[in-house]
Amino acid sequence: MIFISGLISVYDNVLSVIYWPIVEENPIGVCLIDRGGLWLLVVVKSITTLIAIGASVIIVYKCSKFRVTIMVVFVAQLVLFLYLNFYTEGYTSWWLFTEMFKYEGSPFKEVIEFYR
DSSP: OHHHHHHHHHHHHHHHHHTTTTOOOOHHHHHHHHHHOHHHHHHHHHHHHHHHHHHHHHHHHHOGGGTHHHHHHHHHHHHHHHHHHHSSTTOSOSSOTTHHHHSTTOHHHHHHHHHO
């Protein structure tokens, strides 16, 4: 779950780069872009992702009574992933993962093309 949470965070970061300057709905992200540009947003998102992953690993090994927080973070990241992929024009439903590959302007396809 920790790995997938981190992967979704990286995916969100790549989408910020791909869709620059069009899409950033997070008010903190908009503030970072206004103050330092896209590079500041990417750096802050990357650092906070590393901190969150590190804290999750520490929680697993040192503070086992707080392990439920990892599940909460995982669910939040999963909701973010669904929002990023399926809350766009052209999709007919939220639950068909096959549509991630059909729709020409799909964010998932954009990320794959970004890395090619």
